[in-house]
Amino acid sequence: MKDFSENTYKELFECHHKKVFNISLNIVHSIEDAEDITQEVFIEVYHSISTFKEQSSVSTWLYRIAVNKSLDFLRSKKRKKRFAFFTQLFHPQTGEPLQEVSHFDHPGIALENKERTALLYNAIDKLSDNQKTAFILSQIESLPQKEIAGVMELSEKAIESLVQRAKGNLRQQLGKLYHERRI
């Protein structure tokens, strides 16, 4: 290991891996993928700790890598889906279009809240990358605005506005959904 011992690396992992895992989990919605991304984050840290400029805290740096890797993962997943075989979109026997149902089983959600949080996560998925990241980091991960600004490399004001816009868009989406559910 360059510049730092194995013990320091383990300490760094112990201190931050849960937060890194949860940030990834809230973005990619799969425990296995979030664990993979967490490992990739710490592999990148291992290889590039010498390039860390200490302009931000280690946690900010780690969360930034986690967010970027999770968003990259989602993008590559979308790309793969786009190129997937066309007939896979339809039921082989009936020819009916198959609707993709998300089976995200977050271990931190109580049973009575499962339905509401599933609706919330579905709505979050439809937000732009920036709004999604800002909303997850501030409302779910409860990170301070200053740290979110560091993670996203934006000003605190920009983060505030992103969160407000995300909330507005979520309200709009949920409003539509409310009407659809009543019909």
Added chain:
Amino acid sequence: MQKEDWINSVLNSSADIKPAEPNAYLYHKLITRLGESNTPRIQSSFMTKWAIAIVMILLINITGIMAYTSFSKQKNETAAVKALSYELISSTAYSY
């Protein structure tokens, strides 16, 4: 009012999400992966790139040579046909 309450309840459900616990053996998995990713893969991909480059160069050369030979062969044949036709014309012109 009912609609607003419902929207608020869904939005506020983010506050009830508790942090999830990752796999207890994640660190061990990470160390294994780090050990795997450290040496041989880079070397093999480097070799693969070289092998692909050499095969590509060979293919381009072979295709070029083949194209050139067939082209020059065709050129020779056309020249021979033309020469023959001129000879025929000249022979008819002078045979009386």
